[in-house]
Amino acid sequence: MDPATPLLALSKAVSSRSKPFLLRRGGRLPSAAPLRLRFPFAASASAPAPSSAPRGLAVPGDLLLLSLARLALRGPGPRAAAAAPRRWFASVSAASPLPSGGPPRGGAGGGAGNGDGGGDGGGNEGWKRPRASQGVGVAEEAAGQGADVIVLDVGGMSCGGCAASVKRILENEPQVRSATVNLATEMAVVWAVPEDRDVQDWKEQLGEKLASQLTTCGYKSNLRDASKISSQAVFERKMHEKLEQLKQSGRELVVSWALCAVCLLGHISHLFGVNVPLMHFIHSTGFHLSLSIFTFVGPGRRLILDGIKSLFKGSPNMNTLVGLGALSSFAVSSIAAFIPKLGWKTFFEEPVMLIAFVLLGKNLEQRAKLKATSDMTGLLNILPSKARLMVDNDAEKSSLVEVPCDTLAVGDYVVVLPGDRIPADGVVKAGRSTVDESSLTGEPMPVTKIAGTEVSAGSINLNGKLTVEVRRPGGETVMSDIIHLVEEAQTRAAPVQRLADKVAGNFTYGVMALSAATYMFWSIFGSQLVPAAIQHGSAMSLALQLSCSVLVIACPCALGLATPTAVLVGTSLGATRGLLLRGGDVLEKFSDVDAVVFDKTGTLTIGRPVVTKVITSRGRGDANTKDFGDNQWTEAEILSFAAGVESNTNHPLGKAIMEAAGAANCISMKANDGSFMEEPGSGAVATIGEKQVSVGTLDWIRRHGVVRNPFPEAEHFGQSVAYVAVDGALAGLICFEDKLREDSRQVISTLSEQGISVYMLSGDKESAAMNVASIVGIQADKVLAEVKPHEKKKFISELQKAHRLVAMVGDGINDTAALASADVGIAMGGGVGAASDVSSVVLMGNRLSQLVDALELSKETMKTVKQNLWWAFLYNIVGLPIAAGALLPVTGTILTPSIAGALMGFSSVGVMANSLLLRVRLSSRQKPSSQAETRKETRKATSDALAGTGDEAVKSYSSKWST
Numbered sequence: 001m002d003p004a005t006p007l008l009a010l011s012k013a014v015s016s017r018s019k020p021f022l023l024r025r026g027g028r029l030p031s032a033a034p035l036r037l038r039f040p041f042a043a044s045a046s047a048p049a050p051s052s053a054p055r056g057l058a059v060p061g062d063l064l065l066l067s068l069a070r071l072a073l074r075g076p077g078p079r080a081a082a083a084a085p086r087r088w089f090a091s092v093s094a095a096s097p098l099p100s101g102g103p104p105r106g107g108a109g110g111g112a113g114n115g116d117g118g119g120d121g122g123g124n125e126g127w128k129r130p131r132a133s134q135g136v137g138v139a140e141e142a143a144g145q146g147a148d149v150i151v152l153d154v155g156g157m158s159c160g161g162c163a164a165s166v167k168r169i170l171e172n173e174p175q176v177r178s179a180t181v182n183l184a185t186e187m188a189v190v191w192a193v194p195e196d197r198d199v200q201d202w203k204e205q206l207g208e209k210l211a212s213q214l215t216t217c218g219y220k221s222n223l224r225d226a227s228k229i230s231s232q233a234v235f236e237r238k239m240h241e242k243l244e245q246l247k248q249s250g251r252e253l254v255v256s257w258a259l260c261a262v263c264l265l266g267h268i269s270h271l272f273g274v275n276v277p278l279m280h281f282i283h284s285t286g287f288h289l290s291l292s293i294f295t296f297v298g299p300g301r302r303l304i305l306d307g308i309k310s311l312f313k314g315s316p317n318m319n320t321l322v323g324l325g326a327l328s329s330f331a332v333s334s335i336a337a338f339i340p341k342l343g344w345k346t347f348f349e350e351p352v353m354l355i356a357f358v359l360l361g362k363n364l365e366q367r368a369k370l371k372a373t374s375d376m377t378g379l380l381n382i383l384p385s386k387a388r389l390m391v392d393n394d395a396e397k398s399s400l401v402e403v404p405c406d407t408l409a410v411g412d413y414v415v416v417l418p419g420d421r422i423p424a425d426g427v428v429k430a431g432r433s434t435v436d437e438s439s440l441t442g443e444p445m446p447v448t449k450i451a452g453t454e455v456s457a458g459s460i461n462l463n464g465k466l467t468v469e470v471r472r473p474g475g476e477t478v479m480s481d482i483i484h485l486v487e488e489a490q491t492r493a494a495p496v497q498r499l500a501d502k503v504a505g506n507f508t509y510g511v512m513a514l515s516a517a518t519y520m521f522w523s524i525f526g527s528q529l530v531p532a533a534i535q536h537g538s539a540m541s542l543a544l545q546l547s548c549s550v551l552v553i554a555c556p557c558a559l560g561l562a563t564p565t566a567v568l569v570g571t572s573l574g575a576t577r578g579l580l581l582r583g584g585d586v587l588e589k590f591s592d593v594d595a596v597v598f599d600k601t602g603t604l605t606i607g608r609p610v611v612t613k614v615i616t617s618r619g620r621g622d623a624n625t626k627d628f629g630d631n632q633w634t635e636a637e638i639l640s641f642a643a644g645v646e647s648n649t650n651h652p653l654g655k656a657i658m659e660a661a662g663a664a665n666c667i668s669m670k671a672n673d674g675s676f677m678e679e680p681g682s683g684a685v686a687t688i689g690e691k692q693v694s695v696g697t698l699d700w701i702r703r704h705g706v707v708r709n710p711f712p713e714a715e716h717f718g719q720s721v722a723y724v725a726v727d728g729a730l731a732g733l734i735c736f737e738d739k740l741r742e743d744s745r746q747v748i749s750t751l752s753e754q755g756i757s758v759y760m761l762s763g764d765k766e767s768a769a770m771n772v773a774s775i776v777g778i779q780a781d782k783v784l785a786e787v788k789p790h791e792k793k794k795f796i797s798e799l800q801k802a803h804r805l806v807a808m809v810g811d812g813i814n815d816t817a818a819l820a821s822a823d824v825g826i827a828m829g830g831g832v833g834a835a836s837d838v839s840s841v842v843l844m845g846n847r848l849s850q851l852v853d854a855l856e857l858s859k860e861t862m863k864t865v866k867q868n869l870w871w872a873f874l875y876n877i878v879g880l881p882i883a884a885g886a887l888l889p890v891t892g893t894i895l896t897p898s899i900a901g902a903l904m905g906f907s908s909v910g911v912m913a914n915s916l917l918l919r920v921r922l923s924s925r926q927k928p929s930s931q932a933e934t935r936k937e938t939r940k941a942t943s944d945a946l947a948g949t950g951d952e953a954v955k956s957y958s959s960k961w962s963t
Helices: 003-011 059-063 067-073 138-142 160-171 201-218 231-271 277-282 285-297 301-310 317-336 347-374 372-383 478-489 494-527 531-536 540-553 556-576 584-590 599-603 634-648 653-664 698-700 713-716 744-755 766-776 789-803 815-820 833-837 848-881 897-925 931-946
Strands: 018-024 036-040 146-155 176-182 189-191 220-222 386-390 399-402 413-418 426-429 433-436 447-449 466-472 579-581 595-599 610-616 678-679 684-690 691-696 720-726 729-737 757-761 806-810 824-828 841-843 955-956
Touching: 003 744, 059 220, 059 386, 146 201, 160 176, 160 189, 160 201, 160 494, 160 556, 160 610, 176 713, 189 201, 201 220, 231 285, 285 301, 285 317, 285 347, 301 317, 301 347, 317 347, 317 494, 317 540, 317 897, 347 540, 347 897, 386 634, 399 653, 433 815, 447 556, 447 599, 494 556, 531 540, 540 848, 540 897, 556 579, 556 584, 579 584, 579 848, 584 824, 584 848, 595 789, 599 757, 599 766, 599 806, 610 634, 610 653, 634 653, 634 684, 634 691, 634 729, 653 720, 653 729, 684 698, 691 744, 698 720, 744 757, 744 848, 757 766, 757 789, 789 806, 789 815, 806 815, 815 824, 841 848, 848 897
Parallel strands: 595 757, 595 806, 806 824, 824 841
Antiparallel strands: 018 036, 146 189, 146 220, 176 189, 386 399, 386 413, 413 466, 426 466, 433 447, 579 841, 610 729, 610 955, 678 684, 684 691, 691 720, 720 729
8 A cells, every 4th residue: 555545544634624715915825826715713723633642742752653664755766665654643652553554544623733724625635745856756656666675784885986886786786776875874775676576575585685795795784674673773783893893993003003103213213314233124125025015914904905806896996096006016116126227216115104094094084983973872872771670560569670671561660760761662650750851852941741641761850750651662762763763864965965976986997097197107208208207216116106196195985975974963963952854965955945934833833722712792793683682601601512512523722622611610511422513624513402502613603503793803813713603693702822932933033034035824814824923023925824735735836936945844734735845844843743754854842943953953064065075076186186296397296105195094084074073063153042032022022912902892711721
């Protein structure tokens, strides 16, 4: 079954309440004819989860529920048709069984939140897959040609040429549609199409085959089986391997520099004329010959053998260039030593110093790579190793046993004491405490946890004892999901890297050709055209030395590391701050965004409407009309009737009515069995006792007998409104308010200062939308109200014609079509799973200010990428001619192979160091929190906007009803 089918069905099931209405003035689409829009049922919040699965506070884990195939959807290859992921939506409890076919269908009852539309907004305009601009092959998706994803851990890659070679080997396999290779993380992701899906374990067989081919070609590879081993375990294993490699590299480095020091000692003694027999011996040709041989069979053995093997297998790499340079220097020196009459100079010290400098560069590069993954390592370190397990799930009688966290299973009960880290994702069964979740969400404020709330592994219990039932142990925790997503993000290179990849793929061959040309030029024409060449010995000796320098100075590694290292640091740093960015391509597009579109409810507002007023119809009717009659309903009675109807729906306004009725201690009423009926986008009706009660839009209650509306001013309230009618007579109306996020105004101001156009979309009525826009500072002509999901999508498409790149910020299912259509889709951390599924960026902390942080991170990361690429290209463009002897006619100097090797090593280290400086640059640019100022400004603007809206027949609710 197509993985999109369940989401499409769910999108159709979720709706808000609407009626036909014409587009408001000033709310036109850019460069487009006006649309006929529909008036929503004053909804102003995202649809909550079904009551059977209450939403908890473990936001990050709920947003990272997607399997490897689901993550691959965001990559360059086609989407994987994998098995249903463990959890589809944040609101689904781990204890609730999911149908094997995918996510639960239906469910949101009356709408998704902000009145931004229900259903799919008109049939075929519902949820759709991301556009090609988001890295998805739309044509392939439309054709239903799903592919499965295979992940390989690939070792032995030393430069960009190696990564290109691995990619070429993988894509030569007929069953492989495309592949991406990350040099920094040593991982390959393959999108494969099976020859026969009926073959059992075909994916495992193909993965083993690909791993075997790569291993045969010199790249030790292993198939990663996501079903058997967690991302956390994989990351820990890879880190252990890298540490072992670093230790081995360190031992080789010590030996090589000891040999290099002996060579340098001989040169220094000769330079200063030290007349000591031992120094004469150290400076002798025979001794240097023995040092070179010892270097080849000792610290340089792995490097030389790898380069030779790669050359014979047709995939030369950086080690090939270094090996050829070192062996050429040794060969020329050997000929000069054994045939003195040729008059050539010997430079046996060159291979020794060359290997020493190259190994130094590699060691520094390895250390820089480990440093680049320190953010990921920090995420892993927050997980405790042991847990206090309750033996019989009885907090009072049970004894506690300390067990490894890996042994916990679903249903186990663990005790978390103050100061402990929570060992697994779960639900609090007993106790009360505050928990620090900053390591997961980036939110510094602790969160209160009581019985029934969710907790995430790695968060810190601050001051109370908690008993937690394990729901997601071990590799299924939030942290494993984060690591998995960040690893996948790091496999997706930014488009700016494509040129570097193309160059790196054939770079080694070009360098070898240039080396041969250098040798031919200086051996045949050099001494004739450049008289200064005579000072450096015979033409043959000079030509060999310069050709070796060309081989050694070239650095394909810098080209290959330019983008991956910056993306590695950027995405890892983002994860530690509660920002999930799905790859280098997302970073590049987000950094260039010039228009941001906000959904209103749940994005600019908190997404939880509260009842603020009840307006009765007393004294407002006409005695000659039906809607007046004997209507003497009080505010409490209106609330009771409305709550009785809305108890059968999951609409956010319905839940707000029920909460207000409960807070006011209103009489509990229930609809008669079988009498409830709901029309998405309009309202609901039910029989309570002997009375028919309808709740919804003005059009809805008119269809149920109301003749005249005594509240014409209600359409101009800056709040959402629901009409309540009893037995065909208008009893009154209920007003709602959704509080603004405290940082909304500051975020809009910051984006505007950066020259980014800000728009707002809402399914709410125009007066409510304009009220919010005026408070947060969005221009009236950039606000579009009373829109459905498919109209949001159309607005985004039209906006893309007028802007370079467009980002959409939303939080609910009714935003998925627009999020998928935007160049960059951004999901708030409290959003439904479908929104985060199609989004490029997820703000895990559920704070709008994180949008500015993510934008700054993207810009700084792409700035670093471009600096790295400029350095890598400039180094090779300038260094290769100098190594070939370009300075010889001008200054009379040449670049020796050892110096060239040192420059080569430090060029890649420079790229790594610049990527690591990304942390410093971001930290230095962080500004102190101005939440207090933002809160003050927002409250003032809100009070100004709402001033003067009172009415003598309007009674405000007490404060306890609006909490």
